[in-house]
Amino acid sequence: MIETLLIIEDEKLLGSELSRHYRQSGWDVVLATNLSEARALLLNKRIEPLLILSDMNLPDGNALDFMETMKKNVNYAEWLFLTGYGSVPDSVRALRLGAYDFLEKPCDLERLDLVVTSAARSASMQRRVIDQTKQGHRRYSPEAYLGHSRQAQSIRELLGRLTQVPFSALIIGGESGTGKGLIARILHYGGTRAQQPMIEVNCAALPRELLESELFGHEPGAFTGASGRHRGLLEQADGGTLFMDEIGEMPLDLQAKLLKAIEDHKVRRLGGEKEISVDVQIVAASNRDLEKMAQAGGFRMDLYHRLNVFRVMLPPLREAVEDLDELVPLFVAEYNAKAGRRVKEIPDDVWNKLKAHYWPGNVRELRNVIERCVLFSDGAIFPGQWLQLPGQDSLSGAGQRGQKTDNNIEVNERVICLPLDGSMALDDMDRFIIKTALERADNNLTAAARALGATRETLRYRVRKYNLKIAD
Ligand SMILES: Nc1ncnc2c1ncn2[C@@H]1O[C@H](COP(=O)(O)OP(=O)(O)OP(=O)(O)O)[C@@H](O)[C@H]1O
Ligand SMILES: [Mg+2]
Known part of the structure; x- marks a missing residue:
């Protein structure tokens, strides 16, 4: 797919030089020599650039003011600024407004290429999120959670209420396969933030370091292998929802960092100096009993309370x-x-x-x-x-x-x-095996333990862990 690059540059020579260079690299380049031309291209001609590479000071105004007014019209494009009068306040404002990067002129073309490539990657990712948002909106309403049992009805009722109010955090509990992922989507796409992104992360799927850099993002060189700038998931979910699946598996020290980000509404990328404001609704899911985990020290109690503004418990x-x-x-x-x-x-x-x-x-x-x-x-x-x-x-x-x-x-x-x-989690298998062994042994703990090659103590412990009933 050929992507559009909008260049806003009033210096003729530089403008045509950059256009030629990026056309050669496969971009569909559109050049504007001032802000009103750029505005007309975006609003009237409706070009949809993946990237906007702009000079800072143009004959008819400042490009940052332009970005501020145009941001909602070009929601996924990344903005890169070039400036001859690089001043600290401008660069700070550029980054605060969400610009991808800020480079001083004269800028080395090789370095610009690197930044353009990673900004393009970031913009395509944002575009994918926006496309998914549009699709999801059509598919998920509280009615997507099926069932006419009393439990299912009361869950739909609760979803109906929750989708009307702006909540900051919520926990979805329930065994594996009970629809926690589905509920998270209904809450987002049926709720007040439906037009904004929903970002998902499975806390059990990533090793600690990766989870941290995924959540908080990183600056180039923040750690070995951190090439380019990466916006963290909290940042990507700004305005929308971050769905944190299997949150019970998150390491405790990261939980502390997450709590701080949620409370301050701010994140700092790894290796970064600046704090970035984020407004994110957190939907956390776990098939474990987080309250019990918190009491036993396996989950931070303060984070548990912060997330537990509402709780949706799905029935098996x-x-x-x-x-x-x-x-x-x-x-x-x-x-x-x-x-x-x-x-x-x-x-x-x-x-x-x-x-x-x-x-x-x-x-x-x-x-x-x-x-x-x-x-x-x-x-x-x-x-x-x-x-x-x-x-x-x-x-x-x-x-x-x-x-x-x-x-x-x-x-x-x-x-x-x-x-x-993949339809059954390991813990559920364990529970199922124990339950079946007990049933077949007519609830006789000693016989069941023998069949499982385990001691009575081990079995008793697991029976308690899985809330099984025995007539012992
Ligand atoms: N009440 C329901 N009505 C319709 N579909 C449902 C319902 N409950 C679950 N599903 C469907 O069952 C499948 C499993 O649900 P989902 O992935 O949301 O479970 P989960 O609780 O997130 O599981 P895990 O803990 O393993 O991640 C999905 O295809 C989901 O759409
Ligand atoms: Mg799930």
Whole structure:
């Protein structure tokens, strides 16, 4: 894709020199020799530059004043300033207004190229965020959270209220696959900040150093390998929402830094001097009990209280099984459409199995199960043989005991099947294994511990950890 570079430069020679250079590097260059020409290009001709490279003082005014008035019309473009009269106040103001960089003339072309490249990268990223914002706006409203159970209804009601008010922080809790990501999107795209960016970060996915530089950004050379300037996620989310998934996994020292940024509404990039103002709504999610973690010292209590302005607790699917009545036909229809299938009829025994399953992976697991069955269907009837619900299909029916699976593993009551398709988190597997072992041992802790090759103490500890009930 050929990108547009708007150059605003009144010195004829420099203007044409820069135009020629950047045309050669593949840009569609548009040159304006004063601010009113630039204004006409942006507002009347509606050019959409990825980058604006501007002289500071132009015959008809100051480019920073121009930037201030035009910023909302060119929302993703990065601004770079060149100036012959480099003065500290101008550069400070330029950066405060959100300019990408400020270079003094005469400027070495090689250095300018480097800055242009990294500014272009930053602008494309911002553009992608804006495009996603537009798409998300259409898709997410409180009604996107499905289910007619009492729990689902009260969640929609709460979402209806929350999307009307400007909240500063919120925690979404619930087991894996219960829809925390979905709720975060509804809160943003259905809420008061919908036109601004929503930025996501998974705190468990990045090592500490990377998470820090992602969140706060960095200046060139802030650490080994930090080439170029990087706007942190808090900065990128300015005006919008930062969705911090799996926040319980964030290292404690970073939690302190995050708390400070939230309280002061300011961030400082790594290796940077200046504090940058940010206005960000934080939506934090975790499948762990953050309050308990805070009490045990695994999560900062002050950050917990700062985030816990509101809390949305999502129910596990097994506690709202009536929602299956709504979710299953909708997912079937969705995968029918995606895969060109025509499943219409769901037999009673399939319903019974779906309702009896424990759903450790919640709605995500349900979605995957339905997808598999619809994909393998060859007619109008839902093919129950592909349900393959762990602990059910292959294990519960007496007639099916001792079957061989595809991998030639014999399945019987001493075997547990677990999905290895990302639908179930490790902790949930652990919980599921323990729960199943206890059920099969009729809640006898000693027998279950023996089956698991664990001691009674270990088992008792985990039973407590996972809130399982035993008749001991
Ligand atoms: N009530 C619901 N209505 C419609 N779709 C749902 C509902 N709950 C969950 N989903 C869907 O289930 C899938 C899993 O949800 P999501 O990714 O939001 O879960 P999560 O709680 O963020 O899980 P994790 O803790 O593993 O990140 C998504 O496709 C989501 O859209
Ligand atoms: Mg998620």
